[in-house]
Amino acid sequence: MKKIAVVTGGAGFLGSHLCDKLIKEDIKVICIDNLLTGNIINIEHLFGNENFQFIKHDVTNFIHVPGKVDYVLHFASPASPIDYLLLPIQTLKVGSLGTHKVLGLAKEKNATFLLASTSEIYGDPEIHPQNENYWGNVNPIGPRGVYDEAKRFAEALTMAYHRYHKVDTRLVRIFNTYGPRMRLNDGRALPTFINQALHNEEITVFGDGQQTRSFCFVDDEIDGIFKLLVSDITDPVNIGNPDEITILEFAKEVIELTGSKSKIIYKKLPIDDPKVRQPDITKAKTVLNWTPKLNRREGLKRTIEYFKNLIANHK
Ligand code: UDP
Numbered sequence: 001m002k003k004i005a006v007v008t009g010g011a012g013f014l015g016s017h018l019c020d021k022l023i024k025e026d027i028k029v030i031c032i033d034n035l036l037t038g039n040i041i042n043i044e045h046l047f048g049n050e051n052f053q054f055i056k057h058d059v060t061n062f063i064h065v066p067g068k069v070d071y072v073l074h075f076a077s078p079a080s081p082i083d084y085l086l087l088p089i090q091t092l093k094v095g096s097l098g099t100h101k102v103l104g105l106a107k108e109k110n111a112t113f114l115l116a117s118t119s120e121i122y123g124d125p126e127i128h129p130q131n132e133n134y135w136g137n138v139n140p141i142g143p144r145g146v147y148d149e150a151k152r153f154a155e156a157l158t159m160a161y162h163r164y165h166k167v168d169t170r171l172v173r174i175f176n177t178y179g180p181r182m183r184l185n186d187g188r189a190l191p192t193f194i195n196q197a198l199h200n201e202e203i204t205v206f207g208d209g210q211q212t213r214s215f216c217f218v219d220d221e222i223d224g225i226f227k228l229l230v231s232d233i234t235d236p237v238n239i240g241n242p243d244e245i246t247i248l249e250f251a252k253e254v255i256e257l258t259g260s261k262s263k264i265i266y267k268k269l270p271i272d273d274p275k276v277r278q279p280d281i282t283k284a285k286t287v288l289n290w291t292p293k294l295n296r297r298e299g300l301k302r303t304i305e306y307f308k309n310l311i312a313n314h315k
Helices: 013-024 081-086 088-109 145-165 189-198 218-229 247-258 282-288 296-313
Strands: 004-008 028-033 052-056 071-074 112-118 169-174 203-206 212-214 236-239 244-246 264-267
Touching: 004 013, 004 088, 013 028, 013 071, 013 218, 071 088, 081 088, 081 145, 088 112, 088 145, 112 145, 112 218, 145 169, 169 218, 189 203, 189 247, 189 296, 203 247, 212 247, 218 236, 218 282, 236 282, 244 247, 247 264, 247 296
Parallel strands: 004 028, 004 071, 028 052, 071 112, 112 169, 169 236, 203 264
Antiparallel strands: 212 244
16 A cells, blocks of 8 residues: 655645655655645646645644545745745744644654754854754844744654654754745745846845855755655754855856846845855765755756746746
8 A cells, every 4th residue: 555645835845846756756645735835836747646635724723634644744834034024923833833733643643754944943053064963043033033933943843742742753954955846036045046147137145145055956855855754863864965155156156057147236134144054964974875966057057947937938
């Protein structure tokens, strides 16, 4: 009998790629999404597939899924800084009430639970690169805190269910990930810069652009997450690409790869914007035998193609 996975946030960027991966691994998928920031277009190709089912539901409310469930993967949440600034209460609710409901489902079904956690739990980090033993530097009352603290609470609740209810749990700390199905308008640097470059508009670098990020292509990220799911590692694991770049250099790379005439302009740095970010992936390499494969230029070329088509089809 096939294994069955519930994916919350399954119509989102990462969630939809995860649905694809699970189905490819011969696992049936029940995708739950309230379509707040997710998009049905991301899972359109799966409708009609006998191994796929979609339920439109807000996971902060009680979740009923009939029958057996083997895996529960909690990916529901607004996930870009603009999204969680616009949706602060929903972000806090899905990380707290939502995680509670989803953990309850995993406990009821005796399923393995995987939480999509984030590099944001490290906040504006004082150690670099960030390894899993670092506790983080988060401003609980800042505008970004709604996401960071919701995810930190979600990790704490996951560990409590693991220790007290003996639920089999996994914690993946996801670093900046990009690729097809990102929203052009989610406000993140990568889709924003590509969109601006493709329209020969000014590229908006925040601050002096010396802050760093490390971008991982979505296929690599999903591969790492799946490896963690089927492992027996209950401690947190960073999954990301350590290839670090300043945002200014990144803007220049996007201009070059798109052949754009765009100029760079500078705008105010958002509050609590992390100055550096780079995953230490020693643990993932050692315990999961995982390492990212696709380099950024190649990944960017594929993503630029995706956005080009998206823009062309909307005209
Ligand atoms: N950023 C930028 N211009 C934009 C959007 C973002 O310079 O139009 C900066 C942002 O301030 C941050 C970095 O790019 O330093 C990455 O931001 P993003 O929103 O992609 O995600 P984050 O890694 O901060 O969650």
